[in-house]
Amino acid sequence: MLTGLKLNTIGKTIKHLRGFIKDRVKSDAIYLSHQEIATIYQTDLSDHPHLIEYRDLFVLACLTGLRFSDFSTLKPEDLQRDMLYKKQEKSDHWVIIPLREEAKHIFTRQFKERIPALTNPEFNRHIKTIGKLAALNRSIKFSYKKGNKSIEVIKPKYDWITSHTARRSFCTNEFLAGTPVELIMKISGHKRTKDFYKYIRISPEEAANKIKELWIKRDGMRLVQEGGGVVLISNTNNQ
Structure with missing residues (x-):
């Protein structure tokens, strides 16, 4: 069965991920897994x-992958046919x-009529408190260079959470789930693949595992000429 993938699609992804593993020394942000997001959502805040x-x-x-400037200004009319139509404030797209x-x-029950008036610092402060109540306590260490010194900062994960x-x-979880990068970028608003790969937050181990998955997909296929180009066909295809 034809996959519809161009010859270099998987190769380019592997190249980006290899670069991620090689150059990933400093990290300035975290991401939350689907399980951690569910834990936050299910935390008793009575x-x-x-x-x-x-x-x-x-x-x-x-x-949804929206920035603070966008999710804090959602309006009821932004919801149409079970989708959000939003003009991004930063990019104007x-x-x-x-x-x-x-x-x-959440949107129809909690925020269909009103998004509370928020400031980013206020939101960040409360989200850290919520993360603490959700017991996201695992220690996270970030390191960075300051002059010739290597600085390490260790804090519980909840204390790294921001808007x-x-x-x-959103971007990282969709990437790890196998959603094509081009589709994620349509939602996130990223214009360049290079910028997107700098943006996602996965550990070197997760990147290595993703490369393994891509190798399996790649090695389980063969190349054929099709319509003037090269496409991948599964080796299990008897045609």
Whole structure:
């Protein structure tokens, strides 16, 4: 069966990931896995009711990839046919975002009538508190250069969470799930593949595992000429 993939599609992805592993020394942000996002969403906030709308808005952002400037200004009319139509403030470009059932539920239940007036610092402060309540306590170490010195900072994961974590989480989780990069970029608004690969946040181990998956896909296929170009055909195809 034809995959429709060009010869260099998988090769380019592997090249980007190899570069990621080689050059990944400094990290300036984290991402949350789907499980961690679910943990946050399911955290009992009955003793902290003022945090519920912050939590729900953060989860909505994790499931849509919107920046703070965009998810904090959503309006009821942005939802059309189970998709969000949003003009990005930073790039001035329109994006169309399909909604998972959870995201649609949050938007229609919690925020269909009103997005609370928020400031980014206020939002970040509350999201850290929510992450702490969700017990996202694993120590995360980031290192960076300052002059000739190598500086290391170790904090619990919840203390690294910001509004932008939601956007990075969306892009990274979709990438790890195998969603084509070009499709993720249509939603995130990234214009260059190079910028996208700098943006996602995965560990070198995750990048290595992704390369293994791509090798399996690549090695399980063979190349044929088709329509003036080269495409990949599964080796299990008897044609």
